[in-house]
Amino acid sequence: MTTPSITPQPATPSAASGSHPTNAKSEILALSVAVAGWLLPGFGHALLKMWGRAAACFFTVAILVMVGAGMRGNIFPRNGEDAFAKLGYIADMGAGTFYYLARSLERDGPDVSHANGDYGTRLLATAGVLNLLAALHAYEAMLGRKA
Amino acid sequence: MTFAPEFDLSHLQAMVIFALVVSVAFGFLSRRSAYKRARYVLWSFLLFLVIGIGIGWLMYPFSR
Secondary structure (H helix, E strand, O other): OOOOOOOOOOOOHHHHHOOOHHHHHHHHHHHHHHHHHHHOOOHHHHHOOOHHHHHHHHHHHHHHHHHHHHOOOOOOOOOOOOHHHHHHHHHHHOOOHHHHHHHHHOOOOOOOOOHHHHHHHHHHHHHHHHHHHHHHHHHHHHOOOOO | OOOOOOOOOOHHHHHHHHHHHHHHHHHHHHOOOHHHHHHHHHHHHHHHHHHHHHHHHHHHHHHO
8 A cells, every 4th residue: 555645736726626536635635734733733734844834833832832821821621611611612622732731731720810811811722723723724735725 | 740830921921922922823834935934923023012002002091
């Protein structure tokens, strides 16, 4: 069994349609790259050999998660009670495995009774959304739609 | 043992960290050459700060 090489595809009009088997394969590869990038920030770009972007994604998400957790921001659990908690969970989960890193870093739990904890909550959500953006960028780059 | 640093930052420090980190991420994702990235990061960082502080001052009369 041969392993398909992960190289960004050139942008063509037919690439967007996804009707051709090769395009379907590219789409699956691009999705895999995006999922890899979501699970471990920067990994999607690393698979595409975009080392600068990979390092930037990894370190920016890591810094936001570390500072956010260090400020005792709220890390939303899966079973949120209201729409905001659910949205917060989606944003936090955007950081992939770093979501669990943030949980392990916050040994004393969140404290949003002070502005510090509130800012930490925003930084954690930013880390997740930024990582989702990076994963989407890796997906697009794999399909040749982004330089 | 877990490495778990604690941060007690002021409003401005938190905003500066946020602006810097997000600007770097945006710059690397949206530009290719080092020069263009540096320009984008600097410009974005400055705009984050100016707009953030500006909105802060606009809200100041309503804070009391």
